[in-house]
Amino acid sequence: DTGVSQNPRHKITKRGQNVTFRCDPISEHNRLYWYRQTLGQGPEFLTYFQNEAQLEKSRLLSDRFSAERPKGSFSTLEIQRTEQGDSAMYLCASSLGDGRDTQYFGPGTRLTVL
Amino acid sequence: AQSVTQPDIHITVSEGASLELRCNYSYGATPYLFWYVQSPGQGLQLLLKYFSGDTLVQGIKGFEAEFKRSQSSFNLRKPSVHWSDAAEYFCAVGAVNDYKLSFGAGTTVTVRA
Numbered sequence: 001d002t003g004v005s006q007n008p009r010h011k012i013t014k015r016g017q018n019v020t021f022r023c024d025p026i027s028e029h030n031r032l033y034w035y036r037q038t039l040g041q042g043p044e045f046l047t048y049f050q051n052e053a054q055l056e057k058s059r060l061l062s063d064r065f066s067a068e069r070p071k072g073s074f075s076t077l078e079i080q081r082t083e084q085g086d087s088a089m090y091l092c093a094s095s096l097g098d099g100r101d102t103q104y105f106g107p108g109t110r111l112t113v114l
Numbered sequence: 115a116q117s118v119t120q121p122d123i124h125i126t127v128s129e130g131a132s133l134e135l136r137c138n139y140s141y142g143a144t145p146y147l148f149w150y151v152q153s154p155g156q157g158l159q160l161l162l163k164y165f166s167g168d169t170l171v172q173g174i175k176g177f178e179a180e181f182k183r184s185q186s187s188f189n190l191r192k193p194s195v196h197w198s199d200a201a202e203y204f205c206a207v208g209a210v211n212d213y214k215l216s217f218g219a220g221t222t223v224t225v226r227a
Contacts, residue, residue, distance in 0.1 A: 004157075031213065042118075042204050042217030043158070056214065091157060100146070100165045101208070103215060105158040 002026075004106035006092050012112045013082055020078045021109045025094030032075050033103060034067055036060065037089040049075060050097065082113045116141040116207045120218035127195050128226050135190040135221050137205030146208040147188040148215065149179055153201045161203075164188065175199070200225045 005024045013019050025032050030051055035043035046065070047057045051072035061067075064082075069075040079086055089110050093103040119138045127133050139145055146165050150158040162173025169181040179190045188205060202222050206215040 006157075033214065035215075040219070042206075042219050043215075045214035045216070048213055058214075093158075095213075101213060102148075102160065102163055103208075104160065105150070107157040110155070 004092055004094050004104055006090075006106040006109050008109060009107060010110045010112075012114065014114050015084060016081055018078065018080045019082060019111065020076055021090055021092075021111075023075045023077070023092030023094075023106060025074070025092070026104060028096070029094035029104075030072070030097035031095045031101065031103075032069055033093040033095075034075070034077050035091040035093065037091055037108070038087075043091055046077075079111075082111075084113045087111055087113045116145065116209065116212070116216045118205050118207050118216055118218035120203075120205055120221050122221045123219070124222045124224070126224045126226060129197055130194050133190075133192045133195045133199070133223065135203050135205075135223070137188045137190065137218060138186050139188065139205070139207045140186065141207055141209065143209055146210070147179075147181060148206040148208070149173065149177070149188075149190050150204045150206060150217075151175075151201045152204065152220075158204065161190070195223075195225055197225045197227070199223060 032049045034046040037043040049069040064080045067077045089108045091108045093105045095101045095103045117140045148163045149161040202220045204220045205218045208215045
């Protein structure tokens with residue numbers, strides 16, 4: 001069990017550029033979640049996958065955001081035409097998907113939009 | 115909709131002293147409750163969780179939490195803090211049919227020598 005991994009750990013980009021983040025969940029975990037955390041706040045839910053199916057999206061996830069989980073393994077989160085308000089820590093979590101679900105988090109990707 | 119309130123933004127405690135962090139939740143059904151800890155620039159580490167049964171739950175690093183349904187609370191405690199406990203602590207609520215977690219705004223703990 002190597003835990004949830006995320007890449008890159010840090011990303012600095014200019015406004016208007018596209019960025020993509022990757023999350024590798026704990027193997028055998030069926031569920032994968034993305035959260036966003038801004039300074040001084042707790043994480044806020046963005047979206048959730050059960051295997052390869054994206055089952056729920058938050059209203060925080062504007063049409064500039066897209067997430068995929070091909071083949072139910074790793075996931076990517078893409079932000080198009082980044083804005084300064086997108087600057088945040090993007091956290092990925094995974095869980096087994098059994099009745100008493102416990103989410104385990106990765107180290108996060110810190111995005112800074114200049 | 116579920117929500118979590120952590121009334122204390124920042125707590126300073128002396129090393130060796132006891133610590134209690136407050137968490138109040140709002141949820142119509144039986145909640146699943148969690149405490150996570152986050153060190154600067156890091157992800158969240160699970161300290162403990164409550165699903166059902168014994169309302170006093172033990173976690174890692176000597177932490178415990180007590181679920182009080184009548185007060186809608188899930189306070190975190192540690193009898194004697196260590197300097198390494200300095201971090202930000204988040205309470206979160208989930209449910210059996212609602213997979214996403216709702217987090218409080220967090221409590222920052224500073225430990226003084």
